[in-house]
């Protein structure tokens with residue numbers, strides 16, 4: 023039976039690798055600012071998560087109902103926005119946009135999808151090592167706060183929804199070779215701080231997410247899986 027995945031950030035980087043990794047048996051609905059041509063296994067919904075008045079929150083449940091989708095097997099939140107700024111330089115606008123995309127969108131998405139989540143549905147929120155350390159090429163105060171918020175959100179929901187068999191986990195990647203990874207001049211410093219002495223790939227994060235979405239992890243909930251090559255050991 024087809025399993026539906028609904029996710030943000032599926033258009034590139036880790037999200038694109040995840041859809042490939044899951045393969046047949048899954049169909050996805052991706053929320054994106056730039057929806058692409060849909061296919062038999064992948065549909066897109068236009069959504070600018072930084073804009074609080076974007077109508078995606080109304081369009082998504084309408085779409086699910088119109089398509090006759092009665093339950094969603096997997097939800098992932100991968101959309102991310104980062105401003106590498108220290109406290110004094112972070113503007114109110116940067117703070118609000120980061121919170122909207124990285125954290126509030128996850129809250130809204132899960133609140134909307136709650137009626138579609140059933141026993142064995144699995145949620146994976148993508149945080150970052152930045153939730154507990156300064157891991158980038160500079161400070162990222164709003165990003166770190168939002169990514170730490172995702173851990174709190176995920177663990178609260180794991181406790182709240184566990185009795186109904188709905189699992190919620192968080193993945194915390196280290197530095198990767200993707201769009202949101204470190205810029206080239208910072209990469210070598212981060213590699214030096216990473217135990218495995220290299221950057222990760224989107225596929226390596228996707229594999230961890232696929233594990234958490236699948237039945238192989240049926241007794242795993244409320245956890246934060248660090249997939250960072252040991253970068254957190256530098257803390």
Ligand SMILES: NC(=O)c1ccc[n+]([C@@H]2O[C@H](COP(=O)([O-])OP(=O)(O)OC[C@H]3O[C@@H](n4cnc5c(N)ncnc54)[C@H](OP(=O)(O)O)[C@@H]3O)[C@@H](O)[C@H]2O)c1
Pocket residue numbers: 030031032033034035036037053054055056069070071072073099100101102103123148149150151194195196197198199200201202203204224
């Ligand atoms: N790369 C790393 O080194 C690293 C490390 C730790 C954690 N992470 C986290 O991993 C996640 C995925 O990052 P990635 O490395 O795969 O980078 P990526 O390819 O740049 O993906 C970022 C995604 O965020 C979505 N997004 C950004 N602003 C949005 C908005 N206003 N509305 C809707 N979607 C928006 C983009 O979707 P559209 O362009 O389709 O709108 C894009 O798919 C992020 O949450 C990031 O914080 C990455």
